[in-house]
Amino acid sequence: MTEYSEIAARLAALPDAELASVLHAATAGRPAFWAVRAALEEMAGVAHATSTGDVSPATESAQAHDQAVDGGASGQVGTASAVPVVPVHPAGIPASPATGGYSSGGVPTFESVRDKVEQRFGTAQGMGELDRQTPAGRSADEQWEAREKAARERLDQIRKSVHGNDNP
Template sequence: MSDANKELAVLLAQLPDAELAAVVEQATDGRAGLAALHAVAASVAATVGHAPQAIDVTPDTQLTAARPLPETPGAFGQVGGGPAVSGTVVPPAGMPVTGDIGGYSDSGVPTFESVRDKVEQRYGTARGMGELDQQTPVGRSVEEQWDARAKAARERLEKIRKSVHGNDTE
């Protein structure tokens, strides 16, 4: 880089962003090889220090007065056609009608029966898992270890009792 280019670079570096972008825009105007740089400099010069421009997004077609709604189609099954459905649940014929639907009362509180059923189901699942665990090799070894520790604890307790009773007689 020559001394003149260095001096020019120092002077350009001292300019505010908006002025530097304007200088680059003017310097690249009409140069086909620097068209991309010119476009960027022009957009930066337009936006730096200014509020963003509001873009008009109104539709090209103007809405006329209120249009009438199309008539409801007959039996074509299109959206908006057919009878309106109410929001109430109707149980099938032959099913007993109670206020408790799905284990909840009308106010949303779980019923005693539904809570009991859930507890019994969880208890049964836990008990079944325990039985399955005992049938695996790992489960059997854990049970054998438990039994061995219990036997060792009983023997140790018996030894302590004998030593205590032996000291009482003397």
């Protein structure tokens, strides 16, 4: 058997709940697999396929995996498996409610929306500050101030003329 077919055979031998837990743990922290993760959570119920974090099994160095396996005269791989053990967490341990800013149903979380709004607001503020530092921006600010001053003066004139007509 090849390494991949051995992994597939071991996964196929697992009961559905354990397989869902293994796949759920393997896709944790991988935004590209959000649809797989959401389908697993929907299929098994969120409480059945939960994990507390990313999968980080203790693995051997890359050299150990790249070495040729001595299969002996028959060409069979030994009984020891090169596949690291994947921890399967017991049911009932709450998982993070969202991965990549989306809930299991594909709806953006409040935190991700708030972060996007804050980022866009900060970007807009920064762009405004940079625009005011350019010659065109300074000119626009000077024009705005001149218009504000003219508007205040005209408003004062109107108030004086209205108050002047009120006194007999």
